[in-house]
Amino acid sequence: MDIRKRLGRNLRRLRKAKGLSQEAFADDVGIHRTYISDLERGRRSPQSRSWKSWRFTYPLGPANCWTSSARSRTT
Numbered sequence: 001m002d003i004r005k006r007l008g009r010n011l012r013r014l015r016k017a018k019g020l021s022q023e024a025f026a027d028d029v030g031i032h033r034t035y036i037s038d039l040e041r042g043r044r045s046p047q048s049r050s051w052k053s054w055r056f057t058y059p060l061g062p063a064n065c066w067t068s069s070a071r072s073r074t075t
Contacts, residue, residue, distance in 0.1 A: 005042035012040045
């Protein structure tokens with residue numbers, strides 16, 4: 001599987017596990033909703049500044065999103 005698609009799938013899984021819409025998540029971390037949408041669809045790769053803003057709000061660091069076992073880490 002393409003690494004961007006894996007990231008997107010895991011990011012969506014983690015966001016939904018927190019009960020957040022794309023808009024709510026984007027507002028919380030200070031990123032535009034369309035950027036989250038593009039990430040979740042595998043159309044964009046995350047920038048390092050995005051990870052920095054996320055880690056202060058949610059434990060959605062690269063280790064949680066890039067691995068194929070992200071589902072088990074949402075609880």
